[in-house]
Amino acid sequence: MSDDEVEFITPPNKLQSKVTMSAGGVDPATLARAEAVIASLQGNYLQWVEDDLTNLQGAYERAMSDPSNRRVHISEIFRIAHDVKGQGGSFGYQLMTVIATYLCRMVEKIENPGPEHMAVIKLHIDALRLVITQRMEGTGGAAGESLVKGLEAVIGKISR
Amino acid sequence: MAGYNLERLNFLIVDDNKHMRALVKTILHALGTKNVADAADGADAFKELRCFPADIIICDWNMSPLDGMDFVRLVRTGKDSPNPFVPIIMLTGHTEMSRVLEARDAGVHEFLAKPISAKGLYARIRSVIENPRPFIRTPSYFGPDRRRRQTPFKGKERRKAVKEALQKNEDQFSLSQDEVNALLKG
Numbered sequence: 001m002s003d004d005e006v007e008f009i010t011p012p013n014k015l016q017s018k019v020t021m022s023a024g025g026v027d028p029a030t031l032a033r034a035e036a037v038i039a040s041l042q043g044n045y046l047q048w049v050e051d052d053l054t055n056l057q058g059a060y061e062r063a064m065s066d067p068s069n070r071r072v073h074i075s076e077i078f079r080i081a082h083d084v085k086g087q088g089g090s091f092g093y094q095l096m097t098v099i100a101t102y103l104c105r106m107v108e109k110i111e112n113p114g115p116e117h118m119a120v121i122k123l124h125i126d127a128l129r130l131v132i133t134q135r136m137e138g139t140g141g142a143a144g145e146s147l148v149k150g151l152e153a154v155i156g157k158i159s160r
Numbered sequence: 161m162a163g164y165n166l167e168r169l170n171f172l173i174v175d176d177n178k179h180m181r182a183l184v185k186t187i188l189h190a191l192g193t194k195n196v197a198d199a200a201d202g203a204d205a206f207k208e209l210r211c212f213p214a215d216i217i218i219c220d221w222n223m224s225p226l227d228g229m230d231f232v233r234l235v236r237t238g239k240d241s242p243n244p245f246v247p248i249i250m251l252t253g254h255t256e257m258s259r260v261l262e263a264r265d266a267g268v269h270e271f272l273a274k275p276i277s278a279k280g281l282y283a284r285i286r287s288v289i290e291n292p293r294p295f296i297r298t299p300s301y302f303g304p305d306r307r308r309r310q311t312p313f314k315g316k317e318r319r320k321a322v323k324e325a326l327q328k329n330e331d332q333f334s335l336s337q338d339e340v341n342a343l344l345k346g
Contacts, residue, residue: 018169
């Protein structure tokens with residue numbers, strides 16, 4: 001094949017032969033039931049997010065006590081925060097997604113992690129813990145708003 | 161009310177987070193699916209694909225040792241890939257434009273940002289069902305057609321099938337817009 005050549009292929013359409021349009025198919029009522037099933041998992045979420053918070057705290061403490069491997073521990077913080085970011089909103093905890101997104105973005109930008117970065121990471125972990133212990137569902141109302149503004153302010157300080 | 165019946169479709173979920181796998185599986189079951197397999201990383205998923213004839217793969221990005229992008233490339237271009245054409249929905253918290261483009265260029269069909277909802281996931285499944293995409297093979301890409309909008313392309317036409325059709329028809333008569341669209345849609 002030359003660099004200029006583009007081959008155009010029509011793959012077999014297996015889906016069309018396996019999917020039918022029927023009365024028992026996915027309709028708005030099915031979708032509403034599916035959303036209700038997700039909502040019913042909120043209790044499970046609150047249990048497993050505890051593990052994430054514990055693991056975040058552990059990774060933070062290791063980053064503090066083992067500065068020579070701080071980057072490795074911060075990568076672990078990113079990995080866990082990324083999971084928290086991807087889950088909170090599905091279970092009615094959008095504020096968890098917002099705070100974890102800030103944490104991920106901040107951690108991604110850190111070149112030389114110093115005490116100021118560690119302090120801000122700790123603030124985010126504490127904020128995530130607060131959202132769960134206070135059951136701040138959704139965006140957390142006025143308290144959630146001020147929490148987010150506070151985090152934005154400290155991120156702004158270390159970004160200067 | 162009628163809707164798509166998904167019960168005969170086989171889904172493969174690939175995510176290193178067991179809670180995410182459980183969530184996606186729960187949603188799929190709530191949408192009426194019966195056959196759902198799962199794997200914790202790209203390598204396991206590729207093994208699973210050899211014995212599980214997945215119709216749609218729902219795949220996370222961040223996994224190790226083989227991450228979502230490596231897995232997609234392996235499915236699309238691996239010599240021993242069981243199904244290079246299988247539709248893949250990339251499910252990820254990475255929503256930056258560069259990441260979306262990277263996923264598209266690796267050969268994913270759809271991109272769904274976490275956190276997910278039943279509506280969001282179903283919308284991507286429906287898109288895969290309703291918009292079967294032709295595949296493109298170039299020296300640097302193999303995967304679903306990345307031109308989603310059927311707008312006239314002003315650059316040099318490099319697509320083999322279109323070029324051949326145009327060449328053939330040049331001697332006879334011009335293609336209608338519908339015929340061109342049909343060709344572009346595969």
